[in-house]
Amino acid sequence: MDKIVKWLFTAVCFLVVAESYAQDTVMADSVEQKAKPAKNRIKLDGFAAVVGDYLILDSDIEKTLIDLKNQGVSGEDVTHCGLLSKLMEDRLYAHQAVQDSILIPDDQIHAQSDRQIQGLVSQIGSMDKLLKFYKKESEQAFRQELYKINKLRMLSERMKAKIVEGIEITPEEVRQFFNKIPADERPVIGAELEIAQIVKKPKVSDEEKQKVIDKLNTIKADVEDNGASFNVKAILYSQDPGSKSQGGFYSMSRETPFVKEFKDVAFALQEGEISDPFETIFGYHIILLEKIRGQERDLRHIIISPEVPKEAMNKAKEELDTIRKHIMEGKYTFADAARNFSDQKETKFDGGQLRNPQTQGSKFEMTNLDPVLYNQVRNLKDNEISHPILEKGERGGPPTYKIMQITNRYDEHKANFAQDYMKIQELALREKQLKVIEDWIAEHVEETYISVSDANKDCEFANNWLKQ
Numbered sequence: 001m002d003k004i005v006k007w008l009f010t011a012v013c014f015l016v017v018a019e020s021y022a023q024d025t026v027m028a029d030s031v032e033q034k035a036k037p038a039k040n041r042i043k044l045d046g047f048a049a050v051v052g053d054y055l056i057l058d059s060d061i062e063k064t065l066i067d068l069k070n071q072g073v074s075g076e077d078v079t080h081c082g083l084l085s086k087l088m089e090d091r092l093y094a095h096q097a098v099q100d101s102i103l104i105p106d107d108q109i110h111a112q113s114d115r116q117i118q119g120l121v122s123q124i125g126s127m128d129k130l131l132k133f134y135k136k137e138s139e140q141a142f143r144q145e146l147y148k149i150n151k152l153r154m155l156s157e158r159m160k161a162k163i164v165e166g167i168e169i170t171p172e173e174v175r176q177f178f179n180k181i182p183a184d185e186r187p188v189i190g191a192e193l194e195i196a197q198i199v200k201k202p203k204v205s206d207e208e209k210q211k212v213i214d215k216l217n218t219i220k221a222d223v224e225d226n227g228a229s230f231n232v233k234a235i236l237y238s239q240d241p242g243s244k245s246q247g248g249f250y251s252m253s254r255e256t257p258f259v260k261e262f263k264d265v266a267f268a269l270q271e272g273e274i275s276d277p278f279e280t281i282f283g284y285h286i287i288l289l290e291k292i293r294g295q296e297r298d299l300r301h302i303i304i305s306p307e308v309p310k311e312a313m314n315k316a317k318e319e320l321d322t323i324r325k326h327i328m329e330g331k332y333t334f335a336d337a338a339r340n341f342s343d344q345k346e347t348k349f350d351g352g353q354l355r356n357p358q359t360q361g362s363k364f365e366m367t368n369l370d371p372v373l374y375n376q377v378r379n380l381k382d383n384e385i386s387h388p389i390l391e392k393g394e395r396g397g398p399p400t401y402k403i404m405q406i407t408n409r410y411d412e413h414k415a416n417f418a419q420d421y422m423k424i425q426e427l428a429l430r431e432k433q434l435k436v437i438e439d440w441i442a443e444h445v446e447e448t449y450i451s452v453s454d455a456n457k458d459c460e461f462a463n464n465w466l467k468q
Contacts (some may be wrong), residue, residue: 046058046453047453048060048061048084048452048453048455048456049084049087049088049450049451049452049453049456049465050449050450050451051088051091051092051095051448051449051450052091052092052094052095052096052098052448052449052450053095053098054091054094054095054152056084056087056088056091058453058455060087061080061083061084061087062080064083064087065078065080065083080456080459081456081459081460081461084456084459085459085461085462085463085465088450088463088465089441089463090152090153090156091152091156092441092444092445092448092450093155093156093157093159093160094152094155094156094159095448096159096444096448097155097156097158097159097162098155100159100162102155102158102159102162104151104154104155104158105294105295107293107294107295107296108154108253108294108295108296109147109150109151109154110147110293110296111251111253111293111296111298112150112154113143113146113147113150114251114298115251116146116150117130117142117143117146118246118249118251121246122245122246127139130142160437163436163437163440164433164436164437167429167432167433167436168429169425169428169429169432173428173432174421174424174425174428175417177424177427177428177431178415178417178424178428181415183414186414186415187414187415187427188412188413188414188415189365189410189412189413189414189415189416189420189423190365190366190367190368190412191365191366191367191409191410191411191412192363192364192365192366192409192410193363193364193366193369193377193406193408193409193410194353194354194362194363194364194406194407194408194409195353195354195364195373195377195404195405195406195407196334196335196338196347196351196352196353196354196404196405196407197338197342197344197347197352197354197402197403197404197405198320198323198334198337198338198341198342198344198348198352198402198403199342199343199344199347199400199401199402200316200317200319200320200341200342200343200400200401200402201316201343201398201400202308202309202312202313202315202316202398202399202400202401203312203315203316204306204307204308204309204312204398205306205309208306208307208308208309209284209306211306211307212277212283212284212304212305212306213277213284215237215304216277216284216285216286216302216304217276217277219233219237219286219302220274220276220277220286223274223288224274229247230247230248230274230288230300230302231247231248231249231300232247233302234247234248234249234300234301234302235247235248237302237304238301238302238303238304239283239303239304239305240282240301240302240303243300243301247300248288248300248301248302249298249299249300250298250299250300250301251296251297251298251299252266252296252297252299253295253296253297254267254295259280259281259282261278261279261280262280262285262287262301265278265285265287266287266289266297266299267297269287269289269299270289271289271290271291271292272288272289272290273288273289274286274287274288274289275287275288281397282303282305282393282394282397283303283304283305283306283393283397283398284303284304284305284306285301285302285303286301286302287299287300287301288300288301305393305397305398306398308398308399313399313401316388316400316401317388317390317401319341320388320401320402320403321387321388323337323341323403324385324387324388324403327385328385334351334352334385334405334407335351335352335353336351337352338351338352339351339352343400344400344402352405353407359422359423359426361422363410363422376389376404377404377406380404380405380406381406382406382409383405383406383407384405384406385403385404385405386403386404386405387403388401388402388403389401389402389403389404441463442463442464445463445464445465445467446464446467450465450467452465452466
């Protein structure tokens with residue numbers, strides 16, 4: 001049980017060498033986490049293992065280890081045998097996905113590659129620099145390798161999701177899981193906070209809004225009537241820092257976490273069509289739909305936010321000063337004030353309570369707090385209300401003011417069933433899923449062609465890769 005709890009709280013990070021292009025980190029949630037290093041292994045060039053139709057080279061493992069070290073992962077946390085076992089497990093998932101006729105559409109794989117390349121080019125500076133960095137002769141060769149990498153990874157993920165699909169945990173199972181943990185082995189929960197806020201958005205005049213709409217319509221007409229480049233227009237005028245340098249380019253699907261209004265417009269356009277200006281919480285947009293690839297959309301967009309007058313900013317700040325004063329005088333509670341006066345619809349109906357995007361719960365562990373949020377609340381005492389805080393708008397959106405309060409503070413403590421139920425439920429569900437995965441791997445190892453090179457046969461695997 002101690003092993004399970006420690007693993008569930010401190011998983012080791014694996015970075016699959018092929019996925020280093022995408023800079024994706026693969027958590028070592030494999031069943032073989034305790035694989036031990038081989039002793040006196042003789043290093044030989046060639047294959048390390050074969051799983052179904054998938055070949056793993058010794059050089060793949062060594063490159064993976066180098067990539068991990070380059071990213072700051074301690075070599076003590078990762079072993080040659082552990083990496084090999086993780087790579088074999090991923091390929092077992094992918095192999096069975098093919099056997100089960102799980103399909104990943106080519107356009108979905110290409111779209112993922114496009115997103116990865118966009119991110120890498122923006123970091124490195126140009127495609128030429130990217131190819132030189134990864135020692136690739138051409139963009140086509142780079143894309144072909146990315147395609148293979150992403151197809152294997154997506155097949156593996158889809159198969160693993162299918163294995164644990166529909167697994168649920170009952171409250172009684174959660175209680176049994178917790179009661180099985182000896183009192184002296186229960187995990188320590190770090191210090192946590194519950195935070196609430198009241199947000200005021202400065203009011204923008206209809207005149208300022210119309211100026212932005214007119215400007216976007218002018219840009220649209222220049223592209224449609226005069227052949228101007230939408231790409232260049234986005235670089236010149238868009239206020240989205242995430243896409244401006246790429247000419248406003250995004251590749252997206254229905255699952256991409258964009259606001260509903262943006263997705264609705266994007267999926268209503270035909271190839272080559274430019275939308276009329278439309279509004280989201282971030283500002284006003286126009287979209288050029290470049291290509292439809294199944295459920296994927298390649299598009300460019302320009303966002304411009306109306307200018308917020310200084311008078312409107314001052315008024316929003318003054319309103320929050322007044323609300324803060326009235327709360328401190330006892331005229332109403334912070335939660336009631338949030339429900340009545342906050343302009344943030346995501347939090348106002350819950351009394352201004354913030355939700356942790358990772359857990360969907362109300363608690364934020366101090367060590368995992370977003371740096372911006374941490375700096376905003378770190379000096380607040382219990383039930384103290386901050387003075388108005390100016391916050392920049394997301395993706396070029398308009399700025400806002402807010403006041404904040406720490407509504408509850410939880411010191412570091414041993415896990416408590418009532419207080420930490422959500423965390424314990426998550427751990428119990430994960431253990432149940434792991435058991436299902438263990439059984440699945442054990443069954444399919446016996447049914448699948450697997451070969452491990454002589455140089456790696458002295459690895460002590462948790463999974464029966466050697467079929468002994």
